[in-house]
Amino acid sequence: MFILCCVVLVFGCGTPTFKPNTNRVVNGEDARPHSWPWQISLQVKHGSRFHHTCGGTLIGPRWVLTAGHCIWCLKLKHHDMSQQEGTEQIRDVLRIVVHPNWDIDHVGDGNDLALLKLDKSPIMNDNVGLACLPEAGEIPAHGAPCYISGWGNLYTHGPMPDKLQQALLPVVEYSVCSRSDWWGINVKRTMICAPKQSICFCYSQITCHEQGQGDSGGPLNCMGQDGKWYVQGVTSFVSSRTCNEVKKPTVFTRTSAFIKWIDDVS
The missing domain is CATH 2.40.10.10 (Trypsin-like serine proteases)
Structure with a gap:
């Protein structure tokens, strides 16, 4: 089961309603709420509580991109872990696909990817959107x-x-x-x-x-x-x-x- 407080913007990918704070060089800080609207928290249930374990990225209305070693995670939340934000939606994971060449015993070999398919698309609003995928073969420049x-x-x-x-x-x-x-x-x-x-x-x-x-x-x-x-x-x-x-x-x-x-x- 996934709990979703995120949704997909109808205006396309990579364009959050609430812009990230990138006006200064940061060593680490609280993100502006909902400014990374594709960021999700994958959580596993222990007893009656869910605990954050891994991150993920919403890249399609029903698809989450994460690491191959994060396939055990079950819950999605958007910004503040200490509060019920009122925008959560419950979804089941219909399908888990780990890259066929991922080997947990050889992390350095690469291919550390997995895709999680949701049973249905979340309701759309401006709290969460899709991240864009780059062109095949594109490599960010040194210092980007x-x-x-x-x-x-x-x-x-x-x-x-x-x-x-x-x-x-x-x-x-x-x-x-x-x-x-x-x-x-x-x-x-x-x-x-x-x-x-x-x-x-x-x-x-x-x-x-x-x-x-x-x-x-x-x-x-x-x-x-x-x-x-x-x-x-x-x-x-x-x-x-x-x-x-x-x-x-x-x-x-x-x-x-x-x-x-x-x-x-x-």
């Missing part, structure tokens, strides 16, 4: 100002925030991120690297449902030249030793490398 968003731990072994967080993560090109003193052979051309700022944005390197550190599966939001927001990456892994480790930036599955697969499934 992208934003991560999510409810992950604020620092190593720290608490999860109630409110959705955002942070600026400039893209680091493959030729830098693949250096031996960076990620080396652990990063592939089908991935994107973006270093964290002072906010942690931690998450499990193995399975979000076990360690529940929160930002796995969430989007790397990058604005295109057309002024729309594109989900250029899906949060995959980071150093298991500590948050913000030098030369070990967050690694995202590069969405544009998998457009054909997404189109074929959805």
Whole structure:
């Protein structure tokens, strides 16, 4: 079961009614409510309560894009975890499709993607919209100002925030991120690297449902030249030793490398 407080804008993708706060360089802060309207929280039920485990992105009226290791998550919420916002909608997951080449025992091989199909489209309003998908093969430029968003731990072994967080993560090109003193052979051309700022944005390197550190599966939001927001990456892994480790930036599955697969499934 999914609980949805998000909906799809009729005006198309990547154009939130409430614009994100991008007027200054941020190391991490509360996001403006509903400014990342495609951001969802995937939650698993323990006893009578749901607990946040992974992020996800609404890319179609019935489709959620997340990481392959986030397939156990069951609930969707939009901004403030501490409140019932009154806009939640209940939906069932009709279908779960993990990328056929994803191997949980070999995270560094890539392909860390999954698509979740909802049983029916949520009711449309301006609280949540679709993220745009990039063109196949598109690669954000080195230094491109992208934003991560999510409810992950604020620092190593720290608490999860109630409110959705955002942070600026400039893209680091493959030729830098693949250096031996960076990620080396652990990063592939089908991935994107973006270093964290002072906010942690931690998450499990193995399975979000076990360690529940929160930002796995969430989007790397990058604005295109057309002024729309594109989900250029899906949060995959980071150093298991500590948050913000030098030369070990967050690694995202590069969405544009998998457009054909997404189109074929959805």
